[in-house]
Amino acid sequence: MLAAADADIILARYPLTLTTETVPFDKALGRILAETIVADRDFPPFDRVAMDGIAINYDALADGKTAFTILGTQRAGEPAQPLPDPVACLEVMTGAILPPGADTVIRYEDLSIVDGTATLTAHDEVQRGLNVHPQGTDRRPLDVLLSAGVQLRPVDLAVVASVGQTSVSVRRRPRVAVISTGDELVDIHQTPLPHQIRQSNAYLLQAALRDLGIDAGVYLFVDDITTITTGISTLLSTHDVLISTGGVSAGKADFVPDILSGLGIHRHFHKIEQRPGRPMWFGSSAGNERVVFALPGNPVSTTMCFYRYVRPYLQRAMGGPADPPLFVQLAGPVTFKPELTYFIPARIEDSPNGQLLAYPLPGSGSADFTNLTAADAFVELPPHESLFPTGTVAQAWSIG
Ligand SMILES: Nc1nc2c(c(=O)[nH]1)N[C@H]1C(S)=C(S)[C@@H](COP(=O)(O)OP(=O)(O)OC[C@H]3O[C@@H](n4cnc5c(N)ncnc54)[C@H](O)[C@@H]3O)O[C@H]1N2
Ligand code: MOO
Numbered sequence: 001m002l003a004a005a006d007a008d009i010i011l012a013r014y015p016l017t018l019t020t021e022t023v024p025f026d027k028a029l030g031r032i033l034a035e036t037i038v039a040d041r042d043f044p045p046f047d048r049v050a051m052d053g054i055a056i057n058y059d060a061l062a063d064g065k066t067a068f069t070i071l072g073t074q075r076a077g078e079p080a081q082p083l084p085d086p087v088a089c090l091e092v093m094t095g096a097i098l099p100p101g102a103d104t105v106i107r108y109e110d111l112s113i114v115d116g117t118a119t120l121t122a123h124d125e126v127q128r129g130l131n132v133h134p135q136g137t138d139r140r141p142l143d144v145l146l147s148a149g150v151q152l153r154p155v156d157l158a159v160v161a162s163v164g165q166t167s168v169s170v171r172r173r174p175r176v177a178v179i180s181t182g183d184e185l186v187d188i189h190q191t192p193l194p195h196q197i198r199q200s201n202a203y204l205l206q207a208a209l210r211d212l213g214i215d216a217g218v219y220l221f222v223d224d225i226t227t228i229t230t231g232i233s234t235l236l237s238t239h240d241v242l243i244s245t246g247g248v249s250a251g252k253a254d255f256v257p258d259i260l261s262g263l264g265i266h267r268h269f270h271k272i273e274q275r276p277g278r279p280m281w282f283g284s285s286a287g288n289e290r291v292v293f294a295l296p297g298n299p300v301s302t303t304m305c306f307y308r309y310v311r312p313y314l315q316r317a318m319g320g321p322a323d324p325p326l327f328v329q330l331a332g333p334v335t336f337k338p339e340l341t342y343f344i345p346a347r348i349e350d351s352p353n354g355q356l357l358a359y360p361l362p363g364s365g366s367a368d369f370t371n372l373t374a375a376d377a378f379v380e381l382p383p384h385e386s387l388f389p390t391g392t393v394a395q396a397w398s399i400g
C-alpha cells in the first residue's frame with residue numbers, strides 16, 4: 001500500500017490536461033493565461049513628457065540661458081509639434097509627446113512665468129533628459145509582457161488592454177461532477193426510512209468546490225452496476241473531473257473501482273496507508289484529459305481526502321499554487337498505534353508566542369462528521385510513531 005507522501009508524488013505525475021478557451025479580456029480576471037502577451041510597440045511609444053512644465057533644448061541651458069520665450073503648448077493627445085527655436089520653449093503636459101528639437105522638461109514648480117517668458121528658478125539639478133520618459137525604455141516591440149501560466153490579476157489585465165487585445169486565451173476551468181453512490185442514501189428533500197440516511201458528502205464536496213470557484217453538479221446513484229456504469233460514462237463525456245464518494249472499499253456493493261477501470265480510467269492508486277480515508281482511489285484517462293477521484297464514503301474520510309489531496313490537485317490544475325499546509329503544535333497528546341498516517345481533526349488557535357496550537361478532536365471515528373463542525377483542520381501525524389506528546393509540531397490541512 002501507498003504512503004501519503006507517495007500519493008502526492010503520483011498525483012503530481014498525472015496532472016489534469018485542460019484545453020483552452022478564448023474569453024473577453026474583461027472577463028479574464030483570476031483565469032490562467034494560456035498565451036504569451038507581447039508588446040505591440042515601444043513602451044512608452046514615444047519620448048513621453050513626465051511632468052507638466054516647459055520643454056527646452058538642454059544646449060541652450062548649458063550655454064547659460066535661463067529664460068525661455070514660450071512659443072506654444074504641446075498637450076497630451078496632440079500630434080508632435082517641433083520646438084521652432086532651440087533657444088525658446090514650448091509648454092508641455094504630462095503624457096504629451098516630447099517636441100522634436102527639445103530634450104529636457106522643466107516642471108512648473110521650478111519656473112516663474114511672466115509675460116510669456118519662463119525663467120528657471122532652480123536649475124542646479126537640471127540635466128539633459130530631465131523629466132523625459134524615453135521611447136522604448138520600459139519594453140521594446142515583441143518583448144514578453146506576460147507569460148502563459150500566470151493567473152491574471154487587475155495589473156495584468158491593464159497590460160493586456162494596453163496592447164489592444166480584447167480577448168485572451170485562458171485555460172478552461174475544470175468541469176467537475178460530484179457523485180454519491182449508495183442504496184442507503186436518499187437526497188436531502190426526502191425523508192429517510194429507518195435503514196436509510198440523507199446523503200451529505202456530495203454537498204460537502206459541492207460547497208468545497210465552490211470555494212475554488214468551481215460549480216459542480218451533484219448526482220446520486222444506487223448501488224447497481226449498470227446504473228453507475230451508465231451514469232459515470234455519461235458524466236465522463238461532459239466533465240474533466242469526477243469526484244465520487246462511497247463504494248470503493250471491500251463490500252459486496254463497492255463497485256466503483258471496477259466500473260472506472262472498465263470505462264478506461266486507469267487506476268494510479270487504490271488505498272493509502274492512512275486513517276481515515278484508506279480506500280481512496282485515483283485514476284485518469286490516457287492523456288489525463290479526465291481524472292477521477294473515488295473517495296471513501298465515510299464522511300470524515302471524504303472530507304479529509306478532499307482537503308488533503310483533491311483540493312491541492314485542483315488548485316494546481318487551475319494553474320495556481322496549492323495552499324500549503326499549516327504548521328501547528330499539538331495542544332494535547334495523541335496516541336495512535338496503527339502503522340498508518342493519522343489525520344486527526346483539530347481546532348486551531350493562535351498562541352501568544354505566534355505558534356498555531358492544535359487542540360485534537362478525535363470524535364468517534366470516520367463516520368462522525370458532526371465532530372467536524374468544531375474542527376478547523378486535520379493534523380497529519382506520521383505512521384512510524386504512536387505517541388505524539390503535547391508540543392509535537394506537525395502539518396495541518398485546513399478545512400475552510
Ligand atoms: N472489510 C473492510 N471493510 C471496510 C474497509 C476495509 O478495508 N475492509 N474499509 C473501511 C473504510 S476505511 C472506509 S472509509 C469505508 C469506505 O467505504 P466505501 O467507500 O466503500 O463507502 P460505502 O461503503 O459506500 O459507505 C461507507 C459509509 O459511508 C456512508 N456514506 C456513503 N456515501 C455517503 C454520502 N454521500 N453521504 C453520507 N454518508 C455516506 C455510508 O452510508 C456508509 O456508512 O469502508 C470501511 N469498510
Ligand atoms: O477511511 Mo476509513 O475508516 O479509514 O474511514
Ligand SMILES: [Mg+2]
Nearest residue numbers: 247249251254
Ligand atoms: Mg463500502
